[in-house]
Amino acid sequence: MCPVAHLPEITADGGVLSLALSADLHRTVSSRYQYAVSVFVDIAPDESLADSPAAVVPSGRWRGRLTRAALPLLSVVVFFVVWQLIAASGIWNQTFVPNPGAVWHAFLDVSTTHDGVRGYAGYLLWEHLYMTLRRVFAGVVIGVVLGVLLGLVMGSVSWVRSVLEPWLTFLRALPPLAYFFLLVIWLGIDEAPKITLLALAALPPAAVATTAAVVAAPVGLQEAARALGASRRQVIRDVVVPSALPETFTGVRLAVGMAYSSVVAAELFNGLPGIGGLVKDASNYNNTPVVLVGIFAIGISGLVIDGLLRAVERRAVPWRGKI
Amino acid sequence: MKLKALFAVVAATLALAGCSVDRSADQPDKPTIRIGYQSFPSGDLIVKNNKWLEEALPNYNIKWTKFDSGADVNTAFIAKELDFGALGSSPVARGLSAPLNIPYKVAFVLDVAGDNEALVARNGSGINTIADLKGKRIGTPFASTAHYSLLAALNQNGLSAKDVQLVDLQPQAILAAWDRGDVDAAYSWLPTLDQLRKSGKDLITSRQLAKDGKPTLDLGAVRDEFADAHPDVVDTWRQQEARALTLIHDDPTAAAKAIAAEIGLSPDEVAGQLKQGVYLTPEQVASPEWLGAEGKPGNIAVNLQSASQFLADQKQIPSAASLQTFQDAIYTKGLPGAITQ
Numbered sequence: 128m129c130p131v132a133h134l135p136e137i138t139a140d141g142g143v144l145s146l147a148l149s150a151d152l153h154r155t156v157s158s159r160y161q162y163a164v165s166v167f168v169d170i171a172p173d174e175s176l177a178d179s180p181a182a183v184v185p186s187g188r189w190r191g192r193l194t195r196a197a198l199p200l201l202s203v204v205v206f207f208v209v210w211q212l213i214a215a216s217g218i219w220n221q222t223f224v225p226n227p228g229a230v231w232h233a234f235l236d237v238s239t240t241h242d243g244v245r246g247y248a249g250y251l252l253w254e255h256l257y258m259t260l261r262r263v264f265a266g267v268v269i270g271v272v273l274g275v276l277l278g279l280v281m282g283s284v285s286w287v288r289s290v291l292e293p294w295l296t297f298l299r300a301l302p303p304l305a306y307f308f309l310l311v312i313w314l315g316i317d318e319a320p321k322i323t324l325l326a327l328a329a330l331p332p333a334a335v336a337t338t339a340a341v342v343a344a345p346v347g348l349q350e351a352a353r354a355l356g357a358s359r360r361q362v363i364r365d366v367v368v369p370s371a372l373p374e375t376f377t378g379v380r381l382a383v384g385m386a387y388s389s390v391v392a393a394e395l396f397n398g399l400p401g402i403g404g405l406v407k408d409a410s411n412y413n414n415t416p417v418v419l420v421g422i423f424a425i426g427i428s429g430l431v432i433d434g435l436l437r438a439v440e441r442r443a444v445p446w447r448g449k450i
Numbered sequence: 451m452k453l454k455a456l457f458a459v460v461a462a463t464l465a466l467a468g469c470s471v472d473r474s475a476d477q478p479d480k481p482t483i484r485i486g487y488q489s490f491p492s493g494d495l496i497v498k499n500n501k502w503l504e505e506a507l508p509n510y511n512i513k514w515t516k517f518d519s520g521a522d523v524n525t526a527f528i529a530k531e532l533d534f535g536a537l538g539s540s541p542v543a544r545g546l547s548a549p550l551n552i553p554y555k556v557a558f559v560l561d562v563a564g565d566n567e568a569l570v571a572r573n574g575s576g577i578n579t580i581a582d583l584k585g586k587r588i589g590t591p592f593a594s595t596a597h598y599s600l601l602a603a604l605n606q607n608g609l610s611a612k613d614v615q616l617v618d619l620q621p622q623a624i625l626a627a628w629d630r631g632d633v634d635a636a637y638s639w640l641p642t643l644d645q646l647r648k649s650g651k652d653l654i655t656s657r658q659l660a661k662d663g664k665p666t667l668d669l670g671a672v673r674d675e676f677a678d679a680h681p682d683v684v685d686t687w688r689q690q691e692a693r694a695l696t697l698i699h700d701d702p703t704a705a706a707k708a709i710a711a712e713i714g715l716s717p718d719e720v721a722g723q724l725k726q727g728v729y730l731t732p733e734q735v736a737s738p739e740w741l742g743a744e745g746k747p748g749n750i751a752v753n754l755q756s757a758s759q760f761l762a763d764q765k766q767i768p769s770a771a772s773l774q775t776f777q778d779a780i781y782t783k784g785l786p787g788a789i790t791q
Contacts, residue, residue: 189538242561244765249612283557312626316617316633324739411521411593413528413550413768441523 152397226415228425233416237405247417248408250273250400256424259390259402262318266325266393271379274330278337278375283363288338299331303389311396323395328389329382336378340371373447385392387429482511484684486523486535489516489713490639491723492560492668493694494536500707502690507683510732521593523671524578527552533676536560539667543757546779547771555781556750557684558576558670558691558789559735562728563656567596567639567666568595569603570650575634580607580653586634589619589627593766595656595666596756600637601764602664603654604611639713640723657728666754672781684781685788692732692789698724713756736786744782751776 207227213219214226221229236242238252246252277295281288303324310320344367352366391403398404406421442445460546483503487494496773497503498747503512520541526532526552535554537545560705569588571577577586580603590597608708619627621642627633628646635653636646670691675686693696706721713720735741742748752775760779 220528304565308622311623315630316619316623316627396619396623399618404618408592410525411519412544413521 133225149409153428166400182402187219200347222413222415225419227285229416230419233414234420234423237417237420247405248399252420252424255400255402255405255421256399256428259394259425260428262321262393262401263325263386263390265385266316266322267329267383269388270326270329271333271382273326274333274378274382275337277330277376278334279341279363279368280333280346281338282341283367292338294333295334297300299335303328303392304395307392307395316397320396321398324393325386325389329386332385333375333378333382338376338382339369340374343374344370369446373440373444376436376444380436380440383432384429387425389430451587480509482513483507484513484515484531484533485698486515486517486526486537486558488518488520488536488668490536490561490668491566491713491720491727492536493691493729494560494670495700496694496696496697496705496708497690499712503687503692506686506690510683517620519591519594520722524550524552524702526675527554527671530673533673535671536668537671537756539669539754540595540598540761541593541668541754542671543754544593544761545671545774546754547758547761547767548769548776549767552658553674554671555674555779556669556741556754557677557781558671558688559730559750560668560691561665562660562730563595563639563668564660564728565652565655565657565726566643566723567599567637568643568647568655569600569635569637569653570643570646571635571653572628572631572633572646572650577635577653580604581609583635583653584609584613585615585628587615587617587632588635589617589624589633590637591620591624592616594619596637596639598760599656599659599664601665602760603637605621606662641719644722656791660714660728663756667750667753677783678779681783685784688789692735695729695735698729701729732789733786734753736789740784741780742782744787746784747777747780751780754779 151156210224211227214221214224218224225233234252236244237255240246240251246254249381250258281291304401306327307320307324310323314320314323348366348370349362352362359363384417390401391406394401394403398407402421406418406425409415409417409421483502485498485503487498489495498514509764515526517526517535517537520537523535523537524531524541524545527535527545532555542556544550545554569580571582575586577583581708583604588600590600602618604610604614617627617633619633619636621638624636624638625642625645627650630635635650661663670687672684674686694705697708702721702724703717706717709724710717710720715723730740736743738746738748740748740750742750746791755770755773758767758776761767762770
């Protein structure tokens with residue numbers, strides 16, 4: 128799971144990294160039982176660094192970077208060429224496969240004011256996207272905070288886990304569309320049901336990942352810390368949480384993904400302005416170019432958000448994979 | 451052992467895939483006619499419930515598929531997955547205009563919206579006339595005939611969509627929002643409409659709008675290729691639809707019973723709904739006011755063109771199609787004799 132782009136940094140100077148790593152751990156782990164820290168560092172294997180082929184040939188690093196940058200670009204170019212060819216071949220009607228030009232034109236129309244019409248349904252594309260991101264942000268923050276707290280409790284107290292796990296699995300199995308109508312009846316048609324839906328979508332992955340991570344926290348480390356005189360609270364704070372954090376972060380990324388993929392469902396009722404509402408409204412009018420603009424907007428912003436989360440993850444849990 | 455388990459899984463999957471709960475009993479040796487219907491009360495449901503088409507066309511499989519909106523029916527026509535479809539005049543006007551240009555023809559008028567579609571204001575919202583709606587929140591299912599009628603009603607009173615807050619809601623959601631006070635008015639249809647009327651009052655109904663020249667209709671459309679290849683099937687289909695209209699006029703109780711069985715309401719409720727709609731007689735359908743006669747397409751083309759112009763004014767389509775386009779899209783073959791006998 129270690130992000131590929133991270134490798135060059137490590138390989139540049141393995142020594143500095145291990146120093147940085149232990150410094151980080153010193154910060155997280157209370158200095159009172161720093162021997163436990165040395166346990167961390169001792170069992171952190173250095174093989175992954177030594178094995179890295181990029182470290183051997185410095186010029187290979189650049190070639191590697193170039194390949195990594197060029198390959199996705201190339202795939203995008205191939206995609207557009209194939210798309211244009213399919214559209215130009217005329218096998219399918221424009222409503223099925225509009226050509227890239229038509230989608231670009233729709234993108235411009237939706238992003239600007241033209242002939243006295245402001246964007247789509249009175250809002251510009253960025254305004255639709257902004258409203259959606261705001262809803263997703265609120266929903267994810269609520270869902271992830273609750274989910275991680277729930278996961279911590281469930282992971283540490285086994286009877287709570289037994290009680291809550293079936294409920295969580297029940298919730299996780301439900302497609303948001305199934306219960307969204309109930310949320311509308313209970314909470315109305317404004318922001319409340321949308322944010323609740325997104326929070327409900329984000330909560331289970333965060334909770335499940337955190338629970339699993341807490342349960343999987345190395346018993347050896349916990350016992351060592353306790354042997355060194357750490358209290359139960361200290362063990363949780365300084366051993367369990369740091370070792371659970373990488374997996375929790377994966378859970379957070381999954382949670383954001385789940386919430387993001389529920390956006391169209393959440394904006395099914397009164398979704399304008401909103402990118403999901405835009406996609407739904409345009410499908411009602413069989414307006415394929417605008418639907419595609421919406422899909423690209425959702426997909427690309429999803430990529431950007433995931434990239435940001437990965438960057439945060441690298442900063443926040445550099446010890447991922449090293450415990 | 452592992453291989454055996456794999457075989458077992460594959461066999462189980464195949465067995466499950468074969469177990470469909472589809473009871474349409476397709477016979478592979480007969481061609482299939484695919485019909486898209488909606489749950490608004492109309493002759494379509496009577497034909498379906500009484501299996502008149504199946505009886506009249508024993509050499510075909512008839513596959514009925516339910517759709518929730520005209521937009522979905524349009525999508526299915528574009529995908530060439532339907533031969534006949536029931537949809538409102540607003541989706542038809544959109545389908546026949548660019549960029550969709552769906553190759554289908556209007557072959558029947560199922561019903562004309564009357565008091566079964568209406569604009570209702572909630573008691574206590576202080577709205578007594580359409581002009582009072584300025585700045586208020588109004589719920590309606592976007593892209594529907596009700597949406598079209600709402601915009602037409604606002605237009606009549608010198609208001610535009612920008613002067614009010616339009617909210618895209620399906621009828622059930624309108625009811626929820628209404629009870630919570632989230633919307634002040636709604637343009638919707640039965641059966642939700644009757645529930646709204648309990649705590650609100652009509653501002654205008656589609657019957658009035660029809661008199662003012664903005665009728666909304668439910669139409670039966672047939673795919674061009676299919677109509678060219680099987681004109682006899684289209685004739686039979688029109689005869690059965692005409693038979694259903696006659697039943698609605700001659701024996702409304704039997705008609706209500708058949709429709710009730712299809713949409714899960716009581717026959718009494720359906721009978722009430724049938725009274726609020728406008729159901730033409732087969733003679734009226736083939737009159738110049740509606741479909742017209744062979745070679746002389748009726749006034750419905752003008753209605754559709756005006757709906758198309760209206761959609762263009764609302765920026766829902768790039769530009770309106772010509773009257774000629776709509777006249778060409780009326781299936782008048784054999785009219786009026788084909789359905790009045």
